[in-house]
Amino acid sequence: MKSQISSKNLSRREFVRTTSLAAAALTAGAASSSTAAESVIPTAPHPLITPQDDYFDLSRGTPKPHTLTGKALIDARMTPETWRCEIVADPYTDDVVKEPANLTKSLTLDDGNALDLPALMELGKEHRVYFLKAIQCLNIGTPLGQGLWEGVPLREVLRLAGQVHNVRRIYYWGFHNNNPEQVFQSSLSYTEAMETPPGEFPPFLAYKLNGEPISLKRGGPVRLIVPWAHGFKDIKWVQRIIMTNDFRSNDTYANQNNDPESHLKTAAYIDKTEDKFSFGQPVFMSGIVMAGYSGLQRVEYWLHHVEPGAKPPLPQDEKMYGDARWIPCALEAPPADWRWIFPVGVSPKDVLGFDRKTGRPTTWPLRYSMITWSAALCDLRPGKYEFRIRAVDLNGYAQPEPRPNPHTGINAIEAHRFEVV
Ligand SMILES: Nc1nc2c(c(=O)[nH]1)N[C@H]1C(S)=C(S)[C@@H](COP(=O)(O)O)O[C@H]1N2
Numbered sequence: 001m002k003s004q005i006s007s008k009n010l011s012r013r014e015f016v017r018t019t020s021l022a023a024a025a026l027t028a029g030a031a032s033s034s035t036a037a038e039s040v041i042p043t044a045p046h047p048l049i050t051p052q053d054d055y056f057d058l059s060r061g062t063p064k065p066h067t068l069t070g071k072a073l074i075d076a077r078m079t080p081e082t083w084r085c086e087i088v089a090d091p092y093t094d095d096v097v098k099e100p101a102n103l104t105k106s107l108t109l110d111d112g113n114a115l116d117l118p119a120l121m122e123l124g125k126e127h128r129v130y131f132l133k134a135i136q137c138l139n140i141g142t143p144l145g146q147g148l149w150e151g152v153p154l155r156e157v158l159r160l161a162g163q164v165h166n167v168r169r170i171y172y173w174g175f176h177n178n179n180p181e182q183v184f185q186s187s188l189s190y191t192e193a194m195e196t197p198p199g200e201f202p203p204f205l206a207y208k209l210n211g212e213p214i215s216l217k218r219g220g221p222v223r224l225i226v227p228w229a230h231g232f233k234d235i236k237w238v239q240r241i242i243m244t245n246d247f248r249s250n251d252t253y254a255n256q257n258n259d260p261e262s263h264l265k266t267a268a269y270i271d272k273t274e275d276k277f278s279f280g281q282p283v284f285m286s287g288i289v290m291a292g293y294s295g296l297q298r299v300e301y302w303l304h305h306v307e308p309g310a311k312p313p314l315p316q317d318e319k320m321y322g323d324a325r326w327i328p329c330a331l332e333a334p335p336a337d338w339r340w341i342f343p344v345g346v347s348p349k350d351v352l353g354f355d356r357k358t359g360r361p362t363t364w365p366l367r368y369s370m371i372t373w374s375a376a377l378c379d380l381r382p383g384k385y386e387f388r389i390r391a392v393d394l395n396g397y398a399q400p401e402p403r404p405n406p407h408t409g410i411n412a413i414e415a416h417r418f419e420v421v
C-alpha cells in the first residue's frame with residue numbers, strides 16, 4: 001500500500017514545531033491585535049487512512065475472539081479457508097408478529113451451502129464497493145480509526161436467499177464464544193439493506209481494509225459495514241444473517257440504553273496537548289472533526305480567560321454558547337491526488353462519495369469520515385484560558401444544540417484549559 005505523506009510518525013513536539021514554523025510564516029505579515037488569529041496549518045496530524053494495526057481496539061468477549069489460535073480459530077471458522085456465513089429465516093412469531101419469515105433458499109452449514117470467502121470475492125468482481133469510513137463507538141468521542149473498506153453490498157448477498165416472504169428486518173452477528181450472553185448482534189430494516197438511493201451508501205460485507213485482507217483484530221475475514229452507523233452496527237467476524245418478520249430492532253446496543261437507529265454525528269474533538277505554553281509563542285490547537293449524517297459546514301472555537309483556580313469546565317449551556325465569540329478554525333484540505341492516499345489499484349472514481357468522472361469527493365469532508373481541524377492562537381497574554389471547540393452542520397446547527405443526547409452518540413462540546421506563562 002502506498003503510504004500517505006503525513007505527520008503520523010512525527011512526535012507531537014515535532015508536529016508543533018513544524019506547524020509553528022509554517023503558521024508563523026503565514027501570519028508574519030499580518031498585523032493582528034486580536035487575542036486569537038485564524039490561520040491555515042498545512043500539516044495534518046491525523047492520517048486520512050489509519051493502518052489496521054493502529055486502530056484503537058474495543059473488542060469484547062472472553063476470550064476476545066481475535067486472540068484465538070490454532071484449532072480454536074478453525075473451529076470458530078475465523079480463518080479465510082473456514083469462514084462461512086449462513087443466511088436463514090427466523091421462525092419467530094408472537095401476538096403482534098403473527099406470521100414467520102421464510103426464504104426459498106437458506107444458506108446453512110448443515111446443507112453445506114453457506115457463503116464462503118471465495119464466493120463472496122467472486123461476487124465482489126462484479127459488485128464491489130469501496131468506502132472510506134471512520135469507525136466510532138456511540139459511547140466514545142474520538143473515532144477509533146479510518147480506513148478504506150472494500151466489499152459486496154448486502155443486497156447482493158441477500159439475493160442468494162431467493163424469494164423472501166414476511167421479512168421486515170435483518171439481524172446479524174459474528175463469532176463470540178459459546179456463551180449466548182456475550183453474543184453481540186445488530187440489525188437493519190429490510191429496506192435499508194435492499195434499497196439504496198443513488199449516490200447513497202449501501203451496507204456491505206467487507207473483505208478488505210486499506211487494500212489488504214481484514215486482520216483478525218479488525219473483524220476479518222469478513223466484517224459487515226454500515227456506512228452511516230456507529231461501530232455497533234459494524235459486526236466483526238460476521239457469520240450469521242437472519243431475516244425476520246419482527247419489525248423491532250433487536251440490536252445488543254439497544255438493550256444497553258442506546259438508540260439503535262443513531263447515525264454518526266457531526267462533531268469535533270480536541271487532540272491531547274500541553275497545558276502550559278510560553279508567552280510570545282503561538283499556541284496551536286488541533287483535533288478531529290467527524291462529518292456525520294447532517295454534514296459539516298465549519299468548525300469553530302471559543303477562547304476565553306478563566307480565573308486562576310476556576311472550577312472545571314462549565315456545563316453545556318445554550319445561553320453561554322450563544323453569547324460567546326466563535327471563530328472559524330482551519331480545516332484540512334482534500335488531498336490533491338487521492339491515488340497517493342488509497343491503496344495501489346484503487347481508483348478514487350470507484351470510491352463511494354467520489355465523483356465518477358473527476359475522482360474528487362462530492363462533499364468535503366466526505367460524509368462519515370474524519371479530517372483534521374486546527375487553530376493558531378496568537379498574541380495571548382499570560383494567564384489562564386479555556387478553549388472550546390464545536391462543529392456546525394449543514395443545517396446550521398452547532399454542537400450541542402439541540403443535543404447532546406448521549407444515547408444517540410457522544411457529541412458534547414470538548415474543552416481544554418491551559419496557561420500562558
Ligand atoms: N462481533 C462483534 N462485533 C462488534 C462488536 C462486538 O462486541 N462483537 N462491538 C461493536 C462495537 S460497539 C464497536 S464500537 C466496534 C469497535 O470496533 P473495533 O473493535 O474495530 O475497534 O465493533 C463493533 N462490532
Ligand SMILES: [Mo]
Pocket residue numbers: 058136137138139231232
Ligand atoms: Mo461501541
